Amino acid sequence: MNGKIFIIEDEPSIIQLVQHNLEKNGFLVSSSLNGNDGLKELKKFQPDLLLLDWMLPDLSGIEICKNIRKDNNFKNLPVIMLTAKGEEEDKIKGLDSGVDDYLTKPFSFNELMARIKAVLRRSNPNTVSDNLKFDDLMLDRIEKRVFRDGQEIKLGPTEFRLLEFFLTNPKRVYSRDQILESVWPNNVNVESRTIDVHIRRLRQSVNLKNKKELIRTVRSSGYSLI
Amino acid sequence: MNGKIFIIEDEPSIIQLVQHNLEKNGFLVSSSLNGNDGLKELKKFQPDLLLLDWMLPDLSGIEICKNIRKDNNFKNLPVIMLTAKGEEEDKIKGLDSGVDDYLTKPFSFNELMARIKAVLRRSNPNTVSDNLKFDDLMLDRIEKRVFRDGQEIKLGPTEFRLLEFFLTNPKRVYSRDQILESVWPNNVNVESRTIDVHIRRLRQSVNLKNKKELIRTVRSSGYSLI
DNA sequence: TTTAAATGTTACAATTTTGTTACAAATTAA
DNA sequence: TTAATTTGTAACAAAATTGTAACATTTAAA
The missing domain is CATH 1.10.10.10 (Winged helix-like DNA-binding domain superfamily/Winged helix DNA-binding domain)
Known part of the structure; x- marks a missing residue:
């Protein structure tokens, strides 16, 4: 097993696509469709990395991220933010709130994969299989x-x-x-x-x-x- | 002092802009205009992070990066790649070669700053060989x-x-x-x-x-x- | 120069740290 | 289940480190 990835994203089609491909690449994947559920599930699942949507029905990705950073258990959890907004201002806000990387929709799975590897290689060498x-x-x-x-x-x-x-x-x-x-x-x-x-x-x-x-x-x- | 950043970039105007702004933000900065000089200077300067241009007169950024990863002293040196190419394929190549992040020119200094912080936050607690x-x-x-x-x-x-x-x-x-x-x-x-x-x-x-x-x-x- | 204080040097016993072995308890496989 | 493997700890052995005393040398002042 390569590592555990959790996804918080409200669009089921994206979850399905990403989850399927990640699992093909040896990751264990779980997900939630909104922020509040996500925060709960996160604790149970104990992932090695979080994919986080910017826009969610209840909490924003930024809020979730700040929330996570306050929790000692997840202070160092790598987060990659997924979003439709491509504006530079938003990127800065995201990176400053403790996000490790940032990906603009639509994205190719290959690029996502490459970024996941890069972030994991840095944060948790144990989970990158080599x-x-x-x-x-x-x-x-x-x-x-x-x-x-x-x-x-x-x-x-x-x-x-x-x-x-x-x-x-x-x-x-x-x-x-x-x-x-x-x-x-x-x-x-x-x-x-x-x-x-x-x-x-x-x-x-x-x-x-x-x-x-x-x-x-x-x-x-x-x-x-x- | 915030940290040491080394730049390998062949366009003097970019070096000047970035260096000036980084220094204003408390970083110690040094740079080289081509790959071979850069690799030599790197060893003397012992930076905490490397900004690396994709296209250089002699070696490509990718080659430099792979080179660096082989060197035990720089295995964990965080690298942010700067490039004019925005194509997705290139990004993947870059991230796979061990780059930690990727920035497409033209970029705003604020975004660069945010990414530097994100990368340093992740990498520094690990193995800053002081x-x-x-x-x-x-x-x-x-x-x-x-x-x-x-x-x-x-x-x-x-x-x-x-x-x-x-x-x-x-x-x-x-x-x-x-x-x-x-x-x-x-x-x-x-x-x-x-x-x-x-x-x-x-x-x-x-x-x-x-x-x-x-x-x-x-x-x-x-x-x-x- | 003589003298006193400060520092250099050495040896050694006491202490601390690590290496090694054996064994019973716990876990896993058969 | 039994047998085999793995694990944690105690007990002792070996090695390295430490602090101090005792004596030697240097330095600066009288």
């Missing part, structure tokens, strides 16, 4: 497989998520807290030392014999790839 | 690494914090009390002489053989870089 590479290591997010120097490495689920996390920003040093935040589900509580054990397991799997160490320990700070 | 530099010394806060003259120097945690502290205001002389306040955790109590020992350790690490002394002792006052 392979992560670093040095002689390759992680395939789609097939959930990892290779080093062409040879496949078997990883447990946590080891995989851990490596995936490091690969989104190799070389960057992450504290144990940051690792916990990003690699473990939001509600679980695990000791910070647990990470050390998983690092050890990951190292054991990844450091095929006579290969150089890939994981760097930064004393009193955390870990990074190297 | 490096501290002084003389031939470079400290990377993200990767927690220090280089002198290109060669890596291994530092212990306290040595690192100490150097980081000095680098935020090189040349300024800090008293031992000030150093304690800023470099040690708020509650610990250590002898002021302890600092001397850490200074000694830092000196030993940083003064690679036959390199000139970097840390100056200011008798009865404290220490500083020099």
Whole structure:
């Protein structure tokens, strides 16, 4: 799965067209026909990106966007605004209210797709499906497989998520807290030392014999790839 | 200062207009008139965002962008493409090559500004690699690494914090009390002489053989870089 | 020059941090 | 269900870091 996209748009034909095409491209899609419903559904659906119509029967897209930005859970939710208005003034208003990109109807699906990818690549590298590479290591997010120097490495689920996390920003040093935040589900509580054990397991799997160490320990700070 | 923006654009009038307005808005701006110069300057300037013209005398904007994405240092550099071509196909090509946003000439400065803000808002919290530099010394806060003259120097945690502290205001002389306040955790109590020992350790690490002394002792006052 | 204060240097024990292993509980597959 | 895998934590080992004392050297003032 590529990522979850929510659509708030009052024209069913557009929803149908976009939803159908997005699903063909591996996205999970849900939608609402008006602003108030949309805001409710949003919380349930927890999307990775929101497509938002400018003109809606109840709330305007701008109002919804401002609303969303106030909610801590959606502060960083990428939003692409869809609208029939092409006037420059409106674009500025939209971008200033926290919208990430802006698309004028009528638009081609290809352009929408390209913009979605661009926004997702920036905001949530995890949801854009491509392979992560670093040095002689390759992680395939789609097939959930990892290779080093062409040879496949078997990883447990946590080891995989851990490596995936490091690969989104190799070389960057992450504290144990940051690792916990990003690699473990939001509600679980695990000791910070647990990470050390998983690092050890990951190292054991990844450091095929006579290969150089890939994981760097930064004393009193955390870990990074190297 | 708001951030650093680099412009690669072959039309001087546009550079002048954009640069002037950006500077009025608190940005630090530099530019090149062609692709090859631009790629070189980029490394020196280390911008937070790149404005890139589609058509250039030597390389195309697309080529430059792909080039940049291959360079580990600029993998995450936000890019906004400027172009006279408004055709949809081109937009798709641009966004797919790793561009973050796209602006068709002629554009108003206000719209450009709004898009810059939108892109920076999204990209900056992620990975702004802020490096501290002084003389031939470079400290990377993200990767927690220090280089002198290109060669890596291994530092212990306290040595690192100490150097980081000095680098935020090189040349300024800090008293031992000030150093304690800023470099040690708020509650610990250590002898002021302890600092001397850490200074000694830092000196030993940083003064690679036959390199000139970097840390100056200011008798009865404290220490500083020099 | 002599003296006192400030800083440099070294060694080392105590502490902190990380590595490693084993194992029981939890989860998943068969 | 049973068997296999995965997971979190405790316990101990190993390693790195830290603070301080003790002594050496430099500096500035008398």
